[in-house]
Amino acid sequence: MKIKYISLVLLALLSTACEESFLEQVPVTERSEVNFYKTTADFNNAVVGVYATLKNPGLYGGGSGALFSMSEIITDNTDLGVTRQPVNLPIFEIDDYLITISNATVGAAWTGHYLGIARTNAILDRLPATTIPQASKDRFEGEAKFMRAMFYFNLVRFFGDVQLLTSEVSSPYGANDLPRSPAAQVYELIVNDLKAAEEKLPATIANAEAGRASRWAAKSLLGKVYLTLKQYDNAAAKLKEVVDSKAHDLMPSYASVFANTTSFAANREVIFAVQYLSGQIGQGSDMWSNWAPFNAGTVLLGTGGGGGGGFNRPTADLVKAYEAGDVRKDASLLTTYKNAQGRDVADAYVVKFRQQGALNADSDVDFPILRYADVLLMYAEALNEQGKTADALPFLNQVRKRAGLADKTGLTQATMRLALEDERRVELAFENHRWFDLLRTDRYMTVLTAKGLKVLSHQKLYPIPLREIDLNKKLTQNTGY
Helix, strand or coil, rough: CEECCCCCCCCCCCCCCCCCCCCCCCCCCCCCCCCCCCCHHHHHHHHHHHHHHHHCCCCCCCCCCHHHHHHHHCCEEEEEECCHHHHHHHHHHHHCCCCCCCCCHHHHHHHHHHHHHHHHHHHHHHHHHCCCCCHHHHHHHHHHHHHHHHHHHHHHHHHHCCCCCCCCCCCCCCCCCCCCCCCCHHHHHHHHHHHHHHHHHHCCCCCEEEEEHHHHHHHHHHHHHHHHHHHHHHHHHHHHHHHHHHHCCCCCCCHHHHCCCCCCCCCCCCEEECCEEEEEEEECCHHHHHHCCCCHHHHCCCHHHHHCCCCCCEEEEHHHHHHCCCCCCHHHHHEEEEECCEEEEEEECCCCCCCCCCCCCCCCCCCCEEEEEHHHHHHHEEECCCCHHHHHHHEEEHHHHHHHCCCCCCCCHHHHHHHHHHHHHHHCCCCCCCCHHHHCCCHHHHHHCCCCCCCCCHHCCCCEEEEEHHCCCCCCCCCCC
């Protein structure tokens, strides 16, 4: 059973440079801000509203959502197999490395993440005064801090210095004179939030609460943060806690990790995911239909399955990255499909999140944000960076064994780095890791320019959206834009 995401039925401020109409409109029969945040049920609904932010177009909302464009399409992993039109020009700008300060996709990422932050701050500001049971209060605090850390972790990696909001904004203009805070301060908040979250979140999540954050999600994300900060000892220690807990494990079959037929209880690999639910209730995923080849039609997608959006198309370079015999390749992508005339059409497309027979934009396949294979590879990276290459090797090979590949042997620290880079690329393809990985390892420019991609050095960060700077003269622009 999955969380049914609902809209927050109270104050939900937009981005830090807020819209003038900053209150969500709610029916008169609904609870208002005045009498909300009183009961356990109120806070539970508010927390569910925070999780709902994951489906915002600035995050994972739709197969053309901002995170897919900004962390996959900008790399050597995917491109666009759709006709260039005004509606998709912002994504083509990213694909072409011609990103402007008015790019709508980048703007959506900024506002979407700050919407989530506003919701978490509202909860955290009001929890101390509530009289709900302490156990519930602790859980809600842990969830809000976990999610706030995740939102800020994305923001600081995308934009560098960002506005740091840690309390509720009660005016539509309340943040319009707030400058950017140094990335180091943002990371300090992220680490502190995750340390608090890992202490307050439950170790296990009941089936009825599938999709909510656990202690191991907080520890996994904190390990990723430490790895990004190059604090390899801290990263290894935190990720080891997840490994030693045995709370999660690799699924025997790679394809089953992403299958809609794999239940939450059975899927021990996924640590935290965006939950989707079909039924034409606005909770389904469009990744399968939107990432299918452009205008592929019903032969591929079935009656009612849509025409195919052509987004996030695997590149030929990624197709070649899979070793012979790697079972992940066919479970992740295909390079041909049959048209209505029965002829093969050469056009690569993602099948990792396929649900054959699903209606257009309405599949059940969840999208993993954190999973155990990522933890194993991060742990290997943290150990290797401390010079413990021999200790790191078994964790890399666990992932390779599941993929049907032979163990790596005799690696040096340098060759282990490249092996992990290659392994992460194919293991985590289309899961929004590639851009972050290349930046974290200082390989972004080297890898992409070597492949003839016209990436510019200042594009290690995205531009601060023009709209935000127009509304707040204290905001500065990233170099190069």
